[in-house]
Amino acid sequence: MFNNIGRESPNYIQYLLKAIWAIKIPIRIMEVCGTHTMAIARSGMKQVLPDWITLLSGPGCPVCVTDETDIDLACALADLPNVILASYGDMMRVPGTDGSLMSSRLNGADIRVIYSSNDALRLAVEKPSCEIVLLSVGFETTAPTTAITIETVVKEEIKNFSVLSLHKAVPPILRFLLLDPELSIDAFLLPGHVCTITGADAFNFIAKDYSRPCVVAGFEPVDILEAIFMVLLQQQLQQPTIEIQYQAVRKKGNVIARKYVEKYFHLVDCTWRGIGIVPLSGYAMRDAFGGLDARKKYDLPVPLVKNTHCVCGDILKGRKEPIECALFATRCNPASPVGPCMISEEGSCAASFLQIQKGK
Ligand code: SF4
Ligand code: SF4
Numbered sequence: 001m002f003n004n005i006g007r008e009s010p011n012y013i014q015y016l017l018k019a020i021w022a023i024k025i026p027i028r029i030m031e032v033c034g035t036h037t038m039a040i041a042r043s044g045m046k047q048v049l050p051d052w053i054t055l056l057s058g059p060g061c062p063v064c065v066t067d068e069t070d071i072d073l074a075c076a077l078a079d080l081p082n083v084i085l086a087s088y089g090d091m092m093r094v095p096g097t098d099g100s101l102m103s104s105r106l107n108g109a110d111i112r113v114i115y116s117s118n119d120a121l122r123l124a125v126e127k128p129s130c131e132i133v134l135l136s137v138g139f140e141t142t143a144p145t146t147a148i149t150i151e152t153v154v155k156e157e158i159k160n161f162s163v164l165s166l167h168k169a170v171p172p173i174l175r176f177l178l179l180d181p182e183l184s185i186d187a188f189l190l191p192g193h194v195c196t197i198t199g200a201d202a203f204n205f206i207a208k209d210y211s212r213p214c215v216v217a218g219f220e221p222v223d224i225l226e227a228i229f230m231v232l233l234q235q236q237l238q239q240p241t242i243e244i245q246y247q248a249v250r251k252k253g254n255v256i257a258r259k260y261v262e263k264y265f266h267l268v269d270c271t272w273r274g275i276g277i278v279p280l281s282g283y284a285m286r287d288a289f290g291g292l293d294a295r296k297k298y299d300l301p302v303p304l305v306k307n308t309h310c311v312c313g314d315i316l317k318g319r320k321e322p323i324e325c326a327l328f329a330t331r332c333n334p335a336s337p338v339g340p341c342m343i344s345e346e347g348s349c350a351a352s353f354l355q356i357q358k359g360k
Pocket of ligand 1: 032033034035036060061062138139141191192193194
């Protein structure tokens with residue numbers, strides 16, 4: 001829709017803002033991606049948009065949506081003798097019902113921070129007498145790399161490696177939110193990176209079945225402004241469809257990456273933190289590769305849920321703003337987070353906290 005000439009110039013941004021202000025339609029737009037949430041907070045965008053536009057943060061950060069009980073499972077695995085749990089750094093401080101990976105590590109569990117699933121694979125090769133468990137999180141963007149690592153493990157017949165898959169799929173959670181009669185989301189800014197894999201077509205149902213405008217948005221503030229303008233035009237013309245603002249995205253996505261994922265995973269019902277069980281929204285390993293599935297390989301306890309008074313669930317559904325949480329910026333802050341939305345940089349509570357600090 002737009003060409004790239006002078007897109008970052010102040011004149012163009014002012015032009016976009018003027019165009020946005022000219023369409024006076026009250027609208028609640030959910031940005032699904034955590035990186036969008038951060039870009040919106042960092043740029044102070046909400047302050048320059050008209051107040052009839054409400055931007056809601058969706059369940060777009062894989063750390064925020066990891067359920068407490070899944071953290072408990074990961075801690076239980078790490079506590080097993082001879083097991084090394086390989087985890088991405090941003091999972092370390094996420095609270096479970098009782099403790100976190102960080103507290104487990106302080107209590108003696110062997111947990112290594114990795115930067116890619118290949119690091120976990122390397123650990124398995126270097127330490128053949130230990131069992132390596134890869135704690136894998138993320139959406140459609142990261143599931144293919146985990147699948148490729150599993151492919152190597154299978155081919156090279158590595159026996160001391162397994163995966164605790166907490167991967168989740170984005171289209172089912174959006175359908176779930178749309179089906180909730182208490183939520184009013186008028187439109188979506190779709191996650192650019194996820195769509196490079198799924199393809200924009202995977203989200204056609206939002207316009208087709210639920211008549212909501214959607215735009216696949218890039219990650220710069222100017223991309224997000226363009227996407228908001230595109231959403232407003234769709235709403236004004238009452239022609240909901242799915243448009244692509246982020247040039248890296250194709251309608252069909254990355255077929256090869258999806259094939260890898262389909263080979264090793266299938267979709268199952270899965271619990272999203274604060275939201276509950278969402279049908280067919282989690283990637284579990286296929287039975288044929290059960291020996292590589294940490295849930296099957298180890299006899300894990302079923303953890304109990306505890307009420308922390310964190311309202312992340314309502315925030316992730318766009319029902320509440322972070323400042324509506326009684327714990328926001330008091331008992332819960334980035335130095336001492338209670339809920340996951342305050343832990344990850346991309347979490348909506350952390351983003352709101354940052355915004356408030358900047359405004360002081
Ligand atoms: S596109 Fe990237 S940053 Fe955004 S939700 Fe997906 S994984 Fe996270
Ligand atoms: S402020 Fe903290 S406790 Fe409240 S919803 Fe956000 S993360 Fe949860």
